[in-house]
Amino acid sequence: xxxxxxxxxxxxxxxxxxxxxxxxxxxxxxxxxxxxxxxxxxxxxxxxxxxxxxxxxxxxxxxxxxxxxxxxxxxxxxxxxxxxxxxxxxxxxxxxxxxxxxxxxxxxxxxxxxxxxxxxx
Numbered sequence: 001x002x003x004x005x006x007x008x009x010x011x012x013x014x015x016x017x018x019x020x021x022x023x024x025x026x027x028x029x030x031x032x033x034x035x036x037x038x039x040x041x042x043x044x045x046x047x048x049x050x051x052x053x054x055x056x057x058x059x060x061x062x063x064x065x066x067x068x069x070x071x072x073x074x075x076x077x078x079x080x081x082x083x084x085x086x087x088x089x090x091x092x093x094x095x096x097x098x099x100x101x102x103x104x105x106x107x108x109x110x111x112x113x114x115x116x117x118x119x120x121x
Contacts, residue, residue, distance in 0.1 A: 001095070009087045014039060015047055016084060019073070022057065023081045027072040029062070056080055 021036050034044040051057040056077035062068040
């Protein structure tokens, strides 16, 4: 499913998650973002450098503590994430096409139970 998502949207699921967290924040430290997304330091740095090269994010040193790097979406990045969210919505609609409302409710319930079990591990 992840490969199909990447092929349809042109973006990895982890990068999409990263961008969604950035979209919800005005500005966030790279370390906090790394913890939210759950990827290692090298991966977050690699993603952010690529996004910076694509003019989607801006990184800067924190004026209060130069040990921290702050990250925020550019205006272009904000517009792109809106487009990506629409593409994600289309992907989900295509993926779930043909399921009845009852089946979708059952699926949602089962996935919630799986998430609860994972949280307890």
